[in-house]
Amino acid sequence: MTSILFFEQLLNGIQFGTMLFLMSAGLTLIFGVMGLINLAHGSFYMIGAFSAALIAGLTGSFWLALLASLSGAAIAGVLIEILIIRRLYRRDHLDQVLATFALILLLSEGVRWCFGAFPLYLDIPENLNGTLPILDDIIYSKYRLFIIFMGLLIATGLYILITKTRLGVRIRAGQNDRQMISALGVDISKLYTIVFALGASLAGLAGAMIGAIQSVEVGMGEPILILAFVVIVIGGIGSIKGALIGSILVGVTDTIGRIFLPELLKIFMEPANATSVGSSIGSMLIYILMALILIIKPSGLFGKT
Amino acid sequence: MIVEKIFNKWILVFLFLIPVLGFIFEEPYYITLTTKVVILGIAGIGLNLALGYCGLISFGHAAFFGLGGYVTGILSFHALNSELMFSWPFVTSGSSEMLVIWPIVILSSAFLALIIGLLSLRTTGVYFIMITLAFAQMLYFFAISWPNYGGEDGLSIYMRNSLPMINTMDPLTFYLICLCWLLIVIFISAKLINSSFGMAFQAIKQNEERVKSVGIETFKVKLLVFVISGIITGLAGSLYTDLNRFISPSVLNWQMSGEIMVFVILGGIARLYGPLVGAAFFIVLEQTLGGYTENWQFWLGLILILEILYVRTGILSLFEKKLKYEK
Numbered sequence: 001m002t003s004i005l006f007f008e009q010l011l012n013g014i015q016f017g018t019m020l021f022l023m024s025a026g027l028t029l030i031f032g033v034m035g036l037i038n039l040a041h042g043s044f045y046m047i048g049a050f051s052a053a054l055i056a057g058l059t060g061s062f063w064l065a066l067l068a069s070l071s072g073a074a075i076a077g078v079l080i081e082i083l084i085i086r087r088l089y090r091r092d093h094l095d096q097v098l099a100t101f102a103l104i105l106l107l108s109e110g111v112r113w114c115f116g117a118f119p120l121y122l123d124i125p126e127n128l129n130g131t132l133p134i135l136d137d138i139i140y141s142k143y144r145l146f147i148i149f150m151g152l153l154i155a156t157g158l159y160i161l162i163t164k165t166r167l168g169v170r171i172r173a174g175q176n177d178r179q180m181i182s183a184l185g186v187d188i189s190k191l192y193t194i195v196f197a198l199g200a201s202l203a204g205l206a207g208a209m210i211g212a213i214q215s216v217e218v219g220m221g222e223p224i225l226i227l228a229f230v231v232i233v234i235g236g237i238g239s240i241k242g243a244l245i246g247s248i249l250v251g252v253t254d255t256i257g258r259i260f261l262p263e264l265l266k267i268f269m270e271p272a273n274a275t276s277v278g279s280s281i282g283s284m285l286i287y288i289l290m291a292l293i294l295i296i297k298p299s300g301l302f303g304k305t
Numbered sequence: 306m307i308v309e310k311i312f313n314k315w316i317l318v319f320l321f322l323i324p325v326l327g328f329i330f331e332e333p334y335y336i337t338l339t340t341k342v343v344i345l346g347i348a349g350i351g352l353n354l355a356l357g358y359c360g361l362i363s364f365g366h367a368a369f370f371g372l373g374g375y376v377t378g379i380l381s382f383h384a385l386n387s388e389l390m391f392s393w394p395f396v397t398s399g400s401s402e403m404l405v406i407w408p409i410v411i412l413s414s415a416f417l418a419l420i421i422g423l424l425s426l427r428t429t430g431v432y433f434i435m436i437t438l439a440f441a442q443m444l445y446f447f448a449i450s451w452p453n454y455g456g457e458d459g460l461s462i463y464m465r466n467s468l469p470m471i472n473t474m475d476p477l478t479f480y481l482i483c484l485c486w487l488l489i490v491i492f493i494s495a496k497l498i499n500s501s502f503g504m505a506f507q508a509i510k511q512n513e514e515r516v517k518s519v520g521i522e523t524f525k526v527k528l529l530v531f532v533i534s535g536i537i538t539g540l541a542g543s544l545y546t547d548l549n550r551f552i553s554p555s556v557l558n559w560q561m562s563g564e565i566m567v568f569v570i571l572g573g574i575a576r577l578y579g580p581l582v583g584a585a586f587f588i589v590l591e592q593t594l595g596g597y598t599e600n601w602q603f604w605l606g607l608i609l610i611l612e613i614l615y616v617r618t619g620i621l622s623l624f625e626k627k628l629k630y631e632k
Contacts, residue, residue, distance in 0.1 A: 031431065037431050037435075084614070093430060093431055094574075095613050097434060097566070098567065098609065101567070102609035102613065104606070106603055106607060107606075108602070109603035113600055226442050229438060233435050233436060233439070280447050280451045282450075283446040283449070290436070290439055291424050294425075298427045299428070300432075
C-alpha cells in the first residue's frame with residue numbers, strides 16, 4: 001500500500017516539478033540574458049490561465065485554450081517589455097524589484113477589473129479525463145501524465161532551441177557578453193523582446209495547464225512565482241539545466257514531504273501532534289532544502305561563481 | 306539638504322498636531338490612521354538601515370514585522386487564557402505587559418535576523434533578494450499551517466496589552482506610545498548613521514572590497530546592520546498587533562515585504578525620514594483612492610512605475626532640488 005502511495009506521490013511531485021520548470025526556465029533565461037529580476041513573471045502565469053479560460057468559454061476547445069494561453073501571455077509579454085521592462089535593464093536590482101512589484105499590482109488589479117473577483121474554471125478535455133493503469137496495480141490520472149509529457153516535451157524543445165538554432169546561439173552569446181553581440185550586429189533589443197516573450201509564454205502555458213486542475217483566479221501566480229525563485233536559487237541563476245533539476249527536486253521534496261513527514265513523525269509522537277507539526281514542517285521543507293544547498297554552494301548547484 | 310531638514314522638523318510638528326486636532330474635532334479615526342502611519346514608518350526606518358544605508362536589498366522584512374506581531378499576539382493570547390505557554394524546558398506563561406513583551410520581541414527578532422542574516426549574507430545581489438524573500442515565505446507558510454494560533458484565520462486579542470499607570474486602550478495614548486517609539490528609533494538611527502560603525506556600513510554600500518581592504522570585517526558589519534534593522538521592524542510589528550488587536554499570516558506575506566520596501570523608496574532611499582513620508586503617502590493614497598475605486602492598487606502600481614521610471618529618488622528629494630535651484 002505505502003509503495004503505491006509513494007509512487008503516486010512521486011509522480012505528483014514530478015508533475016508539479018515540470019510545471020515549476022516552465023516558470024523557472026523563463027525566469028532564469030530572462031535573468032541570464034538581460035540581467036533582470038522579474039517579479040511579474042507570476043502575472044504571465046495568471047494572464048495565460050485567464051486567456052485560456054476566456055477562449056475555452058468561447059469555443060469550448062481545450063486545445064485552442066492552450067494555444068490562447070501561449071499567445072495571450074506572449075502578446076502581454078511583448079507589450080510590457082516594450083512599454084516598461086525595456087527601461088529597466090540598465091537599472092540596479094532594487095529598481096527592477098520595485099518596478100516589477102508595481103507591475104504585479106497593476107496586472108492583478110487589471111485582470112480583476114476585466115474578469116471580476118470570482119474564480120473561473122477550465123475543464124479538462126474528455127479524452128484526458130480519467131485514469132490510466134501504469135505498471136501492475138498503479139493507476140494514475142491521465143491529465144497529470146499529460147502535464148508531465150508536455151513538460152518534458154518543452155524541456156527538450158528548449159534544449160534544441162538553445163543548443164541547435166541560431167536564436168539559441170544568440171541567447172547564449174547574450175548570456176556571455178551583451179556588448180559584444182550587439183557590436184557584432186545582432187539587434188539586441190529585438191532579441192531581448194523575443195526572450196522575454198518566450199519566458200512569458202512558457203509561464204502562460206503553465207498557468208493554463210495548472211488552471212485546469214485548480215481554479216483560475218487573480219493572485220494564482222505569486223505562490224508559484226516564489227517557488228520558482230527557490231528553484232532558480234537552488235539550480236543556479238541563469239542555468240536552464242539548473243532550473244530543470246531544481247524544479248524536479250523542489251516538486252518532489254514538497255509533495256513527498258507534505259504527505260510523508262506527518263506519517264514519519266507519528267512513529268515517535270502523538271498522532272494529533274504529529275499531523276500538525278508534520279504538515280507545518282512539510283510546508284517549510286523546500287526552504288530548508290534551499291538553505292542547506294546554499295550553505296554548501298552559495299551560487300546554487302549549477303551557478304557561475 | 307537644509308530644506309529637507311526643515312521639512313523633517315515640520316513632519317514631527319505635524320505628527321504632534323494631528324492627533325490633537327483629531328481629538329478636538331472628535332475624529333478618533335484619524336488618530337488610528339496616523340498611528341498606522343507611524344508604525345509602518347518605524348518598520349520602514351528599520352528596513353532603510355539595511356537597504357538604504359548598507360545596500361542590503363532585503364525582500365523579506367515581513368518576516369520580522371510578522372514575528373514581532375506574532376510574539377506579541379501569542380504572549381497576550383496566553384495571558385488572557387491564563388494558560389501556560391511552555392511547561393518544558395522551563396515554565397513560561399504569557400504576558401500582557403508591554404514592558405515584558407517588548408524585550409521579548411526585540412530578542413526574538415534579533416535571533417531571527419541573526420539566523421536569516423548568517424545564511425543569506427553569504428550571498429549577494431539577486432540571490433540575497435530571493436533568499437530573504439524565501440525565508441519570509443517560509444514563516445508565512447508556517448504561520449498558515451500551524452493550527453494552535455488561528456492558522457490562516459489569524460489570532461484576535463481582545464484587550465490591548467498594557468503599560469503600568471497608562472490606559473493603552475485610549476487611541477490618543479496609544480498613538481503617543483507609538484510616537485515615542487518613532488522618536489527613539491529615529492534618534493538611534495541618526496546616531497548609528499553618524500558613528501564610525503555607520504560610516505563603515507555606508508561605505509560597504511559603495512564599495513565592499515575597499516572597506517575590506519582597510520581591514521574591516523564586512524560580513525560582521527553587514528550582519529549587525531541586518532540584526533538592528535530586523536529588531537526595529539520587529540518592534541513595529543509588535544505595535545501593529547496592539548493597534549489592530551489582531552494578527553494574521555497576511556502580515557508575513559511577500560506583499561508586506563514589498564510594501565515596506567515601497568515606503569522606503571517612495572519617501573526617498575537612505576533618508577532618515579524617508580520611510581515615514583513614504584508610509585504617510587501610501588496611507589493617504591489608500592484612503593483617498595480606496596474611497597473612489599475598489600481597484601486602488603492598480604493606480605498605486607501605476608504611480609510606483611512612473612516614480613521608478615521617471616522620478617527615481619523619492620518624495621523627499623523634491624525638497625533637496627529646490628535648494629539647488631535657489632542657488
